[in-house]
Amino acid sequence: xxxxxxxxxxxxxxxxxxxxxxxxxxxxxxxxxxxxxxxxxxxxxxxxxxxxxxxxxxxxxxxxxxxxxxxxxxxxxxxxxxxxxxxxxxxxxxxxxxxxxxxxxxxxxxxxxxxxxxxxxxxxxxxxxxxxxxxxxxxxxxxxxxxxxxxxxxxxxxxxxxxxxxxxxxxxxxxxxxxxxxxxxxxxxxxxxxxxxxxxxxxxxxxxxxxxxxxxxxxxxxxxxxxxxxxxxxxxxxxxxxxxxxxxxxxxxxxxxxxxxxxxxxxxxxxxxxxxxxxxxxxxxxxxxxxxxxxxxxxxxxxxxxxxxxxxxxxxxxxxxxxxxxxxxxxxxxxxxxxxxxxxxxxxxxxxxxxxxxxxxxxxxxxxxxxxxxxxxxxxxxxxxxxxxxxxxxxxxxxxxxxxxxxxxxxxxxxxxxxxxxxxxxxxxxxxxxxxxxxxxxxxxxxxxxxxxxxxxxxxxxxxxxxxxxxxxxxxxxxxxxxxxxxxxxxxxxxxxxxxxxxxxxxxxxxxxxxxxxxxxxxxxxxxxxxxxxxxxxxxxxxxxxxxxxxxxxxxxxxxxxxxxxxxxxxxxxxxxxxxxxxxxxxxxxxxxxxxxxxxxxxxxxxxxxxxxxxxxxxxxxxxxxxxxxxxxxxxxxxxxxxxxxxxxxxxxxxxxxxxxxxxxxxxxxxxxxxxxxxxxxxxxxxxxxxxxxxxxxxxxxxxxxxxxxxxxxxxxxxxxxxxxxxxxxxxxxxxxxxxxxxxxxxxxxxxxxxxxxxxxxxxxxxxxxxxxxxxx
DNA sequence: TAGTTTTAAGTTTTT
DNA sequence: CTTAAAACTA
Numbered sequence: 001x002x003x004x005x006x007x008x009x010x011x012x013x014x015x016x017x018x019x020x021x022x023x024x025x026x027x028x029x030x031x032x033x034x035x036x037x038x039x040x041x042x043x044x045x046x047x048x049x050x051x052x053x054x055x056x057x058x059x060x061x062x063x064x065x066x067x068x069x070x071x072x073x074x075x076x077x078x079x080x081x082x083x084x085x086x087x088x089x090x091x092x093x094x095x096x097x098x099x100x101x102x103x104x105x106x107x108x109x110x111x112x113x114x115x116x117x118x119x120x121x122x123x124x125x126x127x128x129x130x131x132x133x134x135x136x137x138x139x140x141x142x143x144x145x146x147x148x149x150x151x152x153x154x155x156x157x158x159x160x161x162x163x164x165x166x167x168x169x170x171x172x173x174x175x176x177x178x179x180x181x182x183x184x185x186x187x188x189x190x191x192x193x194x195x196x197x198x199x200x201x202x203x204x205x206x207x208x209x210x211x212x213x214x215x216x217x218x219x220x221x222x223x224x225x226x227x228x229x230x231x232x233x234x235x236x237x238x239x240x241x242x243x244x245x246x247x248x249x250x251x252x253x254x255x256x257x258x259x260x261x262x263x264x265x266x267x268x269x270x271x272x273x274x275x276x277x278x279x280x281x282x283x284x285x286x287x288x289x290x291x292x293x294x295x296x297x298x299x300x301x302x303x304x305x306x307x308x309x310x311x312x313x314x315x316x317x318x319x320x321x322x323x324x325x326x327x328x329x330x331x332x333x334x335x336x337x338x339x340x341x342x343x344x345x346x347x348x349x350x351x352x353x354x355x356x357x358x359x360x361x362x363x364x365x366x367x368x369x370x371x372x373x374x375x376x377x378x379x380x381x382x383x384x385x386x387x388x389x390x391x392x393x394x395x396x397x398x399x400x401x402x403x404x405x406x407x408x409x410x411x412x413x414x415x416x417x418x419x420x421x422x423x424x425x426x427x428x429x430x431x432x433x434x435x436x437x438x439x440x441x442x443x444x445x446x447x448x449x450x451x452x453x454x455x456x457x458x459x460x461x462x463x464x465x466x467x468x469x470x471x472x473x474x475x476x477x478x479x480x481x482x483x484x485x486x487x488x489x490x491x492x493x494x495x496x497x498x499x500x501x502x503x504x505x506x507x508x509x510x511x512x513x514x515x516x517x518x519x520x521x522x523x524x525x526x527x528x529x530x531x532x533x534x535x536x537x538x539x540x541x542x543x544x545x546x547x548x549x550x551x552x553x554x555x556x557x558x559x560x561x562x563x564x565x566x567x568x569x570x571x572x573x574x575x576x577x578x579x580x581x582x583x584x585x586x587x588x589x590x591x592x593x594x595x596x597x598x599x600x601x602x603x604x605x606x607x608x609x610x611x612x613x614x615x616x617x618x619x620x621x622x623x624x625x626x627x628x629x630x631x632x633x634x635x636x637x638x639x640x641x642x643x644x645x646x647x648x649x650x651x652x653x654x655x656x657x658x659x660x661x662x663x664x665x666x667x668x669x670x671x672x673x674x675x676x677x678x679x680x681x682x683x684x685x686x687x688x689x690x691x692x693x694x695x696x697x698x699x700x701x702x703x704x705x706x707x708x709x710x711x712x713x714x715x716x717x718x719x720x721x722x723x724x725x726x727x728x729x730x731x732x733x734x735x736x737x738x739x740x741x742x743x744x745x746x747x748x749x750x751x752x753x754x755x756x757x758x759x760x761x762x763x764x765x766x767x768x769x770x771x772x773x774x775x776x777x
Numbered sequence: 778t779a780g781t782t783t784t785a786a787g788t789t790t791t792t
Numbered sequence: 793c794t795t796a797a798a799a800c801t802a
Contacts (some may be wrong), residue, residue, distance in 0.1 A: 065792090066792070067791085067792075068792085074782085092792065093792075094792050095792090118792095119791095127791045134797095135796085135797070188791095188792060191792085192792095252790075253790080253791075253792095255789080255790065255791090256791065256792080258792080323780090327780090357789070357790080358788055358789050358790075359788075359789080359790085360788050380791090417778085417779065418779090419778085419779095421778060421779095576782090580792090581792070582792090583792090599789085599790065600790080601789085601791070623788095623789060623790090633790095637790080657783090658793085659788085659793095660786090660787070660788085660793065660794090661793035661794075662793085671785090
């Protein structure tokens with residue numbers, strides 16, 4: 001397809017590989033795009049090119065990504081080149097699945113008004129089926145069910161046993177699926193799995209989609225799972241042009257079912273595949289790439305590639321060992337402050353990013369940056385939608401659109417507590433036609449389950465509650481009445497009829513409106529109505545500690561967000577779907593200049609002038625008990641993090657770290673040893689043992705002895721202490737002997753620990769390797 | 778059954 | 793240390 005047509009001007013700035021990738025058509029194309037090789041640019045340009053030069057209808061183009069951020073970015077950049085690209089379908093896999101199911105889910109008996117369950121809801125649902133299992137086990141099973149769906153495995157597939165070897169897994173999974181079908185909602189995995197099932201079962205539907213989408217582009221293909229691969233396969237007809245872009249070295253989502261094999265075996269899975277490699281890195285200075293590559297090249301299963309740096313020059317990455325996480329944070333702050341001096345190299349705080357492995361690590365950085373008055377923003381950990389009051393409000397909304405939603409009902413029917421206990425709830429759920437919780441029913445009629453929804457009334461929990469009301473105790477009856485009333489009010493607010501009555505009533509009830517929830521356009525009225533009438537708002541309001549006020553503020557924010565959506569069921573479904581699929585808060589403070597605090601996983605696709613990778617310690621990064629494939633994934637995570645840096649890369653490692661409130665000694669990360677010596681510059685003190693690899697290799701014997709719980713230091717030395725010996729002490733961590741002096745009680749060993757402490761010990765040379773007395777204590 | 782106190786456990790990573 | 797689950801009391 002390398003025809004000699006005139007190259008449009010917007011292609012001229014691309015290198016020849018990039019151009020080839022944009023111009024390519026015909027057979028499936030796999031673009032192996034190294035970090036910083038301009039892959040987003042290639043995809044967006046390609047979309048524009050296909051529309052503009054090849055006459056593709058924008059609506060016939062489907063581009064899928066893994067994150068909403070990436071989807072937005074892609075839409076934005078493509079539209080800059082070609083406005084018509086706005087009509088192309090640019091979505092995440094999951095949002096595409098939801099879109100698909102709204103239109104075709106009925107083929108599997110799924111109502112179009114389904115709500116998407118998040119992981120918490122999934123656990124709650126499973127909990128109603130496994131009444132006498134521990135929370136932990138339920139969570140574990142829920143996780144495995146999600147995994148099974150990632151692998152496109154159903155309860156009836158024998159292979160599902162490979163996911164969970166406990167014999168009862170398939171039965172649990174099956175019951176879970178049945179209940180979910182009764183309720184009429186879906187979980188995350190269903191958003192991929194169910195569309196595939198429909199496409200496989202209904203060839204005419206598949207045909208329709210194949211004729212609509214002539215072009216399918218997939219970004220971050222290395223993070224796709226088996227179900228997503230199946231989806232692509234089903235969507236691709238003989239006339240479909242498939243183009244996948246990815247980098248096997250950046251596959252970091254194995255833990256949630258991603259299959260690197262998808263990209264490694266792409267050519268076999270899609271016969272006739274052509275491969276184009278983008279190996280020119282435009283982002284980072286050469287030394288940064290060298291350091292990153294030297295680590296990731298320790299991995300076995302990889303396609304292998306050579307990144308060429310278009311930016312020669314630049315300094316070696318800097319590695320610094322810190323005593324503990326507080327000094328680590330101070331070190332970061334110093335670096336940032338220093339660079340921002342009037343004649344320093346940086347003018348923006350946003351040039352900087354601090355990377356860490358787990359969200360919990362952000363705390364010490366936040367504290368320090370706050371103290372030093374350095375502006376920062378924490379990416380990702382904003383758990384707005386996981387807050388209790390928000391989840392309650394969302395459950396009310398969900399129940400409004402789907403009165404069969406048992407999970408939503410259970411969550412809010414007695415919130416705030418109004419005398420409706422477990423017994424009452426179970427009765428109502430039973431009355432609504434749900435099987436109850438008894439594990440004995442052994443009917444194998446799962447195939448006919450879908451038909452149970454024939455009569456929508458039968459599973460309507462609100463209706464069931466109303467029916468049962470007369471037979472309930474006075475307390476429970478009153479409670480149920482309040483709940484039903486709230487739902488009614490919400491429903492009328494949804495259709496805009498209840499507005500007048502609501503405001504009248506509220507004004508009459510309370511003169512003060514200073515902390516009243518206010519509503520504006522669209523759905524916000526409905527949100528406010530529900531949380532007010534249910535008493536949830538009032539409950540938090542009267543709880544007048546700081547939390548209460550914050551919660552009211554959060555509810556207000558939710559109402560504000562809802563005002564963007566049209567009142568009515570349609571708008572409500574859109575609102576709920578948007579929240580489930582995109583939990584990132586639109587950061588209006590994007591314009592603000594701030595340092596970025598971010599987990600390594602979240603950095604994918606981002607770049608910063610200066611990056612500090614922190615916490616390079618065994619147990620943290622890589623996380624403990626990672627080995628083989630999992631360790632390789634951690635290594636790729638290192639690669640991803642390091643290659644975010646454009647100009648400068650800093651790496652820190654602490655010798656002591658506060659974990660679970662206890663300070664404990666840490667070992668340097670194995671990855672630090674994998675960086676080639678000439679690829680990195682170490683600044684400051686080097687921990688004992690680190691600079692001398694041969695000695696370090698013996699450390700297994702240290703670890704072994706470290707497991708006994710004596711507070712005396714131990715050593716692997718073969719006889720006598722001598723200067724330079726490395727040792728481990730339970731309280732002080734790793735250290736080195738820097739002096740030995742004789743005394744009448746025997747030799748005194750002077751030890752300097754990596755955490756900074758210097759201690760003297762009395763050694764019993766003749767009998768063992770133990771230190772006997774802590775002289776300095 | 779609701780709210781309190783005590784005890785134990787635990788921090789990946791995310792659509 | 794902080795949070796969630798279990799145990800306990802009113």
